[in-house]
Amino acid sequence: MKIPMRPVLYLLLLLSFLSSNSLRASLATSSPSLPLSTSSRWIVDGNGRRVKLACVNWAAHLEAAAAEGLGKQPLDTISGGVVALGFNCVRLTWPLYLLTNVSLGSLPLRASLAGLGLLESAAAVAVNNPALLDLSLLQAFQAVVSNLASNNIMVILDNQISKAGWCCSKFDDNGFFGDKYFDPDEWLQGLTMMATMFNSTTNVVGMSLRNELRGPKQNISLWYRYMQRGAEAVHAANPNLLIILSGLDYDKDLSFLSESQVNLTFTDKVVFELHWYGFSDGGDWENGNPNEVCGSVVDNMMKKGGFLLEQGWPLFLSEFGVDQSGRNMADNRFLSCFLSVAAELDLDWALWALQGSYYIREGQLGYDETYGLLGWDWCKARNSSFVNRISALQAPFQGPGLSNNSPYNIIFHPLTGLCVVKKFSSKNLLELGQCADSEAWNYTAEQHVMLEDTKYCMLAKGVGRRARLGTSCGGSNSIWELISDSKMHVSTKLPINGSTVCLDISQDGTVITNLCKCLSLDGTCNPDSQWFKIIRSTRERESQTAYLKLPSQG
Ligand SMILES: *[C@@H]1O[C@H](CO)[C@@H](O)[C@H](O)[C@H]1NC(C)=O
Ligand SMILES: *[C@@H]1O[C@H](CO)[C@@H](O)[C@H](O)[C@H]1NC(C)=O
Numbered sequence: 254m255k256i257p258m259r260p261v262l263y264l265l266l267l268l269s270f271l272s273s274n275s276l277r278a279s280l281a282t283s284s285p286s287l288p289l290s291t292s293s294r295w296i297v298d299g300n301g302r303r304v305k306l307a308c309v310n311w312a313a314h315l316e317a318a319a320a321e322g323l324g325k326q327p328l329d330t331i332s333g334g335v336v337a338l339g340f341n342c343v344r345l346t347w348p349l350y351l352l353t354n355v356s357l358g359s360l361p362l363r364a365s366l367a368g369l370g371l372l373e374s375a376a377a378v379a380v381n382n383p384a385l386l387d388l389s390l391l392q393a394f395q396a397v398v399s400n401l402a403s404n405n406i407m408v409i410l411d412n413q414i415s416k417a418g419w420c421c422s423k424f425d426d427n428g429f430f431g432d433k434y435f436d437p438d439e440w441l442q443g444l445t446m447m448a449t450m451f452n453s454t455t456n457v458v459g460m461s462l463r464n465e466l467r468g469p470k471q472n473i474s475l476w477y478r479y480m481q482r483g484a485e486a487v488h489a490a491n492p493n494l495l496i497i498l499s500g501l502d503y504d505k506d507l508s509f510l511s512e513s514q515v516n517l518t519f520t521d522k523v524v525f526e527l528h529w530y531g532f533s534d535g536g537d538w539e540n541g542n543p544n545e546v547c548g549s550v551v552d553n554m555m556k557k558g559g560f561l562l563e564q565g566w567p568l569f570l571s572e573f574g575v576d577q578s579g580r581n582m583a584d585n586r587f588l589s590c591f592l593s594v595a596a597e598l599d600l601d602w603a604l605w606a607l608q609g610s611y612y613i614r615e616g617q618l619g620y621d622e623t624y625g626l627l628g629w630d631w632c633k634a635r636n637s638s639f640v641n642r643i644s645a646l647q648a649p650f651q652g653p654g655l656s657n658n659s660p661y662n663i664i665f666h667p668l669t670g671l672c673v674v675k676k677f678s679s680k681n682l683l684e685l686g687q688c689a690d691s692e693a694w695n696y697t698a699e700q701h702v703m704l705e706d707t708k709y710c711m712l713a714k715g716v717g718r719r720a721r722l723g724t725s726c727g728g729s730n731s732i733w734e735l736i737s738d739s740k741m742h743v744s745t746k747l748p749i750n751g752s753t754v755c756l757d758i759s760q761d762g763t764v765i766t767n768l769c770k771c772l773s774l775d776g777t778c779n780p781d782s783q784w785f786k787i788i789r790s791t792r793e794r795e796s797q798t799a800y801l802k803l804p805s806q807g
């Protein structure tokens with residue numbers, strides 16, 4: 254579906270929203286002390302405090318070899334929007350030839366757009382980013398990095414492809430070392446140039462050495478040879494950077510690292526990255542029972558890369574995303590499962606993608622990116638409910654230096670991105686609320702869900718009835734088991750007749766119990782209102798004193 258370009262003037266009217274200072278100020282967080290390094294599985298700042306990468310991918314590797322969207326909004330408005338939407342980082346993609354082909358790097362942005370017949374885009378850049386239009390592509394790239402830096406956004410430079418264009422296909426000759434457009438020496442040279450160019454830009458915190466290795470030439474021993482060389486080259490040029498290594502098979506497979514680790518002359522800078530989409534899992538999400546699919550794809554992801562966390566390496570989920578219209582059922586199902594894992598493992602991640610549209614993608618002018626965080630016109634978030642869902646994951650739950658708290662549990666509901674909290678208007682009832690406001694729960698070895706430091710436990714009262722906090726914690730209805738292949742159904746047995754019920758939410762967000770739904774086999778149903786993930790947190794939390802004053806009755 255082709256979307257017509259809109260008049261430039263209209264764009265001008267719409268940008269005041271995101272550039273408002275109040276919006277930005279309200280989301281400002283304390284900046285980490287850079288550069289970053291690693292401490293076992295965590296990325297940490299100069300004070301040893303965990304920094305969670307909550308990034309969004311911004312494409313600058315397509316045919317125009319320039320950051321997308323410069324015709325849609327002023328650069329500073331786009332950066333301001335990234336901050337306003339809660340991200341602390343951008344994974345900015347670049348084509349290798351931008352660095353290694355001098356004629357490409359020195360081509361003015363205006364000429365690059367004109368050469369592709371994108372005169373309308375050039376005119377739009379003239380309006381929104383007049384200062385960039387006559388810069389060379391390399392200077393324009395630097396201007397984008399510099400603007401992100403001045404907005405306190407960390408930048409990860411991702412070498413997405415060699416020859417500028419949409420990525421990736423198995424047969425695009427950009428897939429693996431030795432392909433037509435992927436000469437290892439040229440790649441090393443380009444990485445070195447890029448790392449050197451930003452050796453004094455502290456906000457450039459890392460480099461993804463090469464995106465989504467793939468294709469018929471894939472080879473594990475060559476992976477080690479060249480990725481190690483790439484890592485050494487970047488580190489030599491700029492020792493401040495995190496070195497981010499991508500796996501095979503479109504970055505879905507790092508399993509070979511369980512046998513043999515990388516061998517480098519430096520430590521504390523290496524991060525692995527993995528990509529995970531709904532379509533990565535074959536047609537499973539369309540046809541299978543969502544509990545069974547979630548259970549099996551998570552298992553697979555742990556074998557393909559998740560195990561690295563246990564081995565003490567940071568794992569950056571550097572691409573995930575969904576069609577934000579809500580019309581893709583497989584993506585919808587995937588997202589709830591993905592969010593539960595991202596919360597539980599407290600992963601660093603980068604959403605695909607910031608861009609609401611492209612100058613041109615796969616031959617189509619003004620291509621609408623349905624996975625885009627921003628709408629087609631780059632004015633505001635494409636889907637605010639999506640933003641709400643991922644926002645709980647933008648701050649870290651765990652890691653060094655976060656707080657002096659001992660760990661507690663929170664109960665995350667991936668369908669909404671909210672957490673189980675005490676109902677504001679009632680002492681004993683529960684509802685969904687912001688995870689940042691969550692009580693400290695304790696899911697004990699005896700499978701009680703206790704309000705920490707109190708005698709209050711969670712109790713089921715019946716089918717369709719509200720769950721309650723009480724102190725009569727001896728019955729079957731106070732024992733909560735995690736069932737189904739997803740282990741996200743939180744179930745208990747009613748004392749009256751032994752019926753099993755599961756935590757659920759009602760229309761108004763109250764936590765209730767219902768008959769457990771869609772546990773297995775059936776691929777036509779959707780269990781995710783009953784999906785909850787009990788996760789570990791050491792975040793600063795509210796004082797519990799108020800709850801000690803609850804009446805002593807269940
Ligand atoms: C280098 O870039 C220029 C400008 O885009 C292009 O015309 C030329 O074909 C490129 N050279 C190579 C070797 O890719
Ligand atoms: C940074 O790179 C420049 C070249 O762009 C070089 O002259 C300078 O010595 C480098 N600085 C460091 C600290 O490596």
Ligand SMILES: *[C@@H]1O[C@H](CO)[C@@H](O)[C@H](O)[C@H]1NC(C)=O
Nearest residue numbers: 469470471472473474475476
């Ligand atoms: C991988 O590359 C090495 C070195 O070129 C070669 O010896 C080996 O046969 C290749 N393996 C596969 C599976 O292609």
Ligand SMILES: *[C@@H]1O[C@H](CO)[C@@H](O)[C@H](O)[C@H]1NC(C)=O
Nearest residue numbers: 477481513514515516517518
């Ligand atoms: C690791 O690399 C060093 C230096 O490059 C080399 O001497 C050593 O043999 C390598 N070790 C392994 C296990 O490959």
Ligand SMILES: *[C@@H]1O[C@H](CO)[C@@H](O)[C@H](O)[C@H]1NC(C)=O
Nearest residue numbers: 577578579585635636638639
């Ligand atoms: C946003 O996403 C939700 C959930 O997938 C969907 O129901 C809704 O229609 C979407 N809204 C827009 C504006 O696309």
Ligand SMILES: *[C@@H]1O[C@H](CO)[C@@H](O)[C@H](O)[C@H]1NC(C)=O
Nearest residue numbers: 660661662694695696697705
């Ligand atoms: C839960 O409480 C037990 C003591 O009853 C304590 O040992 C454990 O550390 C607590 N766990 C969490 C996650 O709060």
Ligand SMILES: *[C@@H]1O[C@H](CO)[C@@H](O)[C@H](O)[C@H]1NC(C)=O
Nearest residue numbers: 714715716747749750751752
């Ligand atoms: C058990 O009791 C609940 C609540 O009264 C009722 O809704 C449910 O149908 C009963 N289950 C069975 C199997 O009788």
